[in-house]
Amino acid sequence: MRKAIPYGKQHISEADIAAVVATLQADFLTQGPTVAAFEAAFANYVGAKYAVAVANGTAALHLCALALNVNQQTRVITTPITFVASANCIRYCGGEIVFADVDPNTILLDTNLVRQMLESKPAGYYAGLIPVDFGGNPVNLQELRELADQHNLWIIEDACHAPGGFFYDSDGTKQMCGNGNFADLSIFSFHPVKHIATGEGGMITTNNEALYNKLLLYRTHGITKDPELMQENHGPWYMEMQELGYNYRIPDILCALGLSQLQRAEEGLTRRKAIARTYDQAFKDVAGLGVVQTEAAALGAADDTGHAYHLYIIRVQNRQGLYEHLRRHQIYAQVHYIPAHTMPYYRNLGYKPGDFPVAEKYYSECLSLPMYPTLTEEEQLFVIEKVKEFVFNGR
Structure with missing residues (x-):
């Protein structure tokens, strides 16, 4: 009897299993060195300066919205052809999502329609764009970046479908999805049907150090243990909650699997x-x-x-x-x-x-x-x- 053929499926190798077992036998199941190792390896893979590993792709989107100060006065444009998390992250922060239709050939956010929307409103009406590399099809972010700069907008690239994807810019340079050269922040997902599977998990990449530091803070309850950042210091045990953050951490176990999977990406x-x-x-x-x-x-x-x-x-x-x-x-x-x-x-x-x-x-x-x-x-x-x-x- 022929076995079922799904639309997507994870591939777990013996090397993946060994990597997870090794982490289970190590000192840290969470908040340990494997998280940082996965972040560094992934940043290198996409060509970005910084990467922050989180619990899932939706958490990644939410943290991006928080880091960009989305609030009730914020309006953001995105595509209706996406998983709803791409839009929901703005709503989590009280902002307004404004959809724009897609290009009939590529099903990516229609840049011409976005331009018309921006030009039809006064300066400052919109705050940002969330283009989606839908299905793995990379958005030309250079074109969107030029438009965003004209209207003082930030960009969150939803690259959940596109680790390893790329486009060529106007100079013929290969631009990797998530490399931070055009988007302020980019996000990825490690759900089992994605390219890199960790069970659940996500990643944010950026070249902006200030945003990177915000993400690290918001990922762990808004708490810091860095003496240089604390307002007080009562001793080696001391930590400060400086912002209202979340527990969006990802365990070392999942990062060990991610690191192993990344090696054959x-x-x-x-x-x-x-x-x-x-x-x-x-x-x-x-x-x-x-x-x-x-x-x-x-x-x-x-x-x-x-x-x-x-x-x-x-x-x-x-x-x-x-x-x-x-x-x-x-x-x-x-x-x-x-x-x-x-x-x-x-x-x-x-x-x-x-x-x-x-x-x-x-x-x-x-x-x-x-x-x-x-x-x-x-x-x-x-x-x-x-x-x-x-x-x-x-x-």
Whole structure:
């Protein structure tokens, strides 16, 4: 009997298990040296100066909003095609989320629409942008940075789907997702279906030392033990709570797993790209079936290899039918994402279906096919066979 094929899946190796066991046998299960080691290795991987490991990607987003002083007067623009945490982090701090529609080819935040929104309001109306490297498709942050600078905005890059992803700037320089050259802060997730799995976990990267120090403070209850930062010092035991922070720490156990997984991150990324190319080749001439483009490809560039391929997304008119057809054959494709503005919570804030037609049309057609490094050639060919079977025969 053929085993089920999920859309995403973690890969835990013997080296991963050994790394976690070694940490379990060491002195620290949490707040120990493995956390700092993982942070340093990850910062080096994406090319950023600083990295802060946290409990999960949502905690990372919340800490970024706190560090940027988001409050009830803050308005921030983001995309409706994302996991809701990208928007919720602003609401946690009392700020207002303003959605902008997506580009119909790349499904990334539409820069032209964002420009129009900014130009239609007085200076200072908006405070920031949260672009999302959706599916691993890297946003051109240079273009957004220029726009943000014109309007005095900060940028949080949601790169949860894109560790190892990159784009080329106007000088032809390779710019890694999360390297801090254009975004003030970038965030990543280590959920099991992501490139690097720690069970739960997240990371924030930045090149801004002041923001980095804020993140460290907010991550641990707003408490510091640094004598140079304390207002008083009663002795070696003393600590000060200087801000209202949170317990968003990540244990050494999970960081040990993350460090081990990071060592083969490029291997996994190479395999993801190979899977994507096989899908591309199989579907390129199939009428009635579309594929979400990379931004580079949409602009006609020859090299679009910067896509990190967390997801491989196709578009088909009868999405419901294809979804059910695949499930009958134990292929568990998934839908990413239900537009955030159509969720009851955001409807209660005034949004409604019809507000962002490009995002809503995309949602009605999208389906994420199995994409993970341990997907076998045989399994992928079976997925392709069943997709084509439905598209050609309508069953």
